[in-house]
Amino acid sequence: MRSLVATYGRGLTALFCGLALIWLLGLIVLPQLFMLERSLWWQEQPAEAFALTKRIDDLYNEVSLLEFDRRAAEGEEVAQLEARIAAKRAEIAELEAVEVAPVRVYGLANYVKMSGLHFWIFVKTIFYAMLVTLLALVVCYPIAFAAAQLASPANAALLLLGLVVPYAINELLRVYAWLMILDYQGVINSFLAWLGLVDFEKRTWVPFLEYPGAVFVAMVYAYVLFMVFPMYNTMETLDRNQLEAARDLGASTWRTHWRVVIPHARPGIAVGCIMTFMLSAGSFAVPQIISRGTGGDWFSQLIYRQFFESFNWNVGAAYAFTLLLACIVFIFLVMRLAGVGIRDIAK
Amino acid sequence: MRGQNVELVDVAMRFGAFTAVHPTDLVVEAGEFFSILGPSGCGKTTILRMVSGFLEPSQGEIRIGGTPMRGIPPNRRPTALIFQNLALFPLMPVWENVAFGLEARGVDKPTRRARAEELLRLVALEGQGHKRPSELSGGQRQRVAIARALAVEPAVLLLDEPLSALDLKLRQHMRTELRAIQRRVGITFIYITHDQGEALTMSDRIAVMSQGRVEQVDTPDRLYAAPATAFVATFVGENNLVRGRITRAENGLALADTPLGPLRAANPHGLAAGAEAMLFVRPERLQLGPANGIDNRLAGTIARRALEGPYLHLAVATAAGTELLVHATNRGGLDAWQVGAPVEVGFAAEEAMALPTGPLAADA
Ligand SMILES: Nc1ncnc2c1ncn2[C@@H]1O[C@H](COP(=O)(O)OP(=O)(O)O)[C@@H](O)[C@H]1O
Ligand SMILES: [Mg+2]
16 A cells, blocks of 8 residues: 555555546446345235235336327317326326335245255256356366466467467357357258258257257357466466476376366466356356257256346345355365465466 | 496487487496596487387387396496486475485485484585475585485485586586595496586596497596597587698608698607698797797787786787687796787697597587
């Protein structure tokens, strides 16, 4: 802090710190607190009051409909419609006078009353996200290692560029690309049809999109970079002589990796796993686009529905918060497993 | 542990169009402390990597204990390599570092532990096994690297400038230490260095390399006393070198015309009259003061002097403008040898040597 003041002067330092604080509060802490608050209450009304509210809502709908008609109406119809609108409005006013406002009840019910099906989807999502993470790890480890240690600098640069280029393309387009590949009449099936193995007429295509594997593949593809780069960064700092020393002492490739490369790259592996897990556990677009409702839901889709289809923000917030907690637990688990602290990861 | 000999037969290494090691024949005897000495970039590491198996020679054959090594990977050769930066595993405790080779060979943990402790005792590090390499001093890390390499019971230990990272005092101490360890374990050491002092003090024999070629293979004594080329003469030890043309050659002696006047020198290469030559004489072979009956006599004034207790180092400027280095033992009477004082310098013909002209160490 003192060094900051020394470098930039008091005014600029205050500005920096102020901006950082606003960012921290405005974009991270406040929305989360807001969500948390939302998730902790729900609205309650007696049953007949609920019917009343429903009736009022219906009346409002009717009024808007009539107003719509009136705009199109001509002659005496206008007066007639206006009379009906006035009648409805009077009724609304009457009902609203006796309407009991719903009360907010605070409690943990939003968290606890998750249905069996939703809970199953939650568990499945966590499990799938772990699987995607594992898959990405298995795919990326050799790539990161090759780029960091085996390839010549020029080749390594090409390899990394090859990995980055797809990320210049919008995530949605990347996922759509997989859709086109895996679709019923997509690239693979067309190829199979060309080979005469499937027949589009008879609909004997292979339904790749209906397998959970389709979402995995697309997700691994969508998020590999977040796995590769942290790993590459740590592996790159590994002294090549260490590999040669291990080999010279008689170690097999497997042992060299287990004893030398992996321990060294542990922070990078942990960061990669955490990022991939968080992204895939919270991914909405990939399962939405790929499965189009044919496969099982992911939890993120469920949250979306709570918010924007059931308009139940309270339950949505509770679900979202549950997912967040699961992710945090995962982070600590990975850090414990990898034996790395926050400090290592920050590096 | 038994040492084995290492033979290089017509071995060369090319990287694309660049030849790092020209075709070379070399025999390192079993149990020998053999050094490869040369300036940086002359191909020393390349030779070591070919012996250890990390590089396959572009041409020729390497045999260890008579067995051809082509196609045998580093982990299956009877060699162990000590890297320039040691390459200890920083995340393993010292004892696991030492026992790594045994671990790779499937030795069980109690045996590994015991063996590691034994080796640590050999390099005077007993009881330090639980520490991380980073907790040790430079010299101690050095010894861990040696213990780690010895653990796999190699027949040949390859060392790539292992002392270059240490400070002078420790380096000198480690020279003695390394030599003692080599005597104790009795295996072949191939030691790479660009430091001629290191090579001279430790080795049984030395190969001097320049630009991918071995210039001379000899004992330290002969290398110093009878360098084969101008390069070796200038790379090993201090020297005076004067260019000239041979005017007469007979009975193993040569008379040469030089900027310092006619000089006589031994002619081990049998250079003929008319040949260009380099006359070479060690600073300690020059005699100060008037003396009769000496073949070569030169006059000059003292340009610089440095007293090192028992020794006096002088730079004598001659009339021709060349400077001669003179190392004399301090026998008192230092007042006579002050800067600016006129001196006479002389040397017998046998003390000097006429060498064929060639690149010098200073050019490399
Ligand atoms: N893999 C390589 N590719 C191309 N040139 C190399 C390679 N390894 C070494 N060289 C070159 O070979 C020469 C000798 O290198 P090296 O054996 O490391 O020298 P030294 O160990 O004597 O300093 C150097 O000029 C170096 O640049
Ligand atoms: Mg080298």
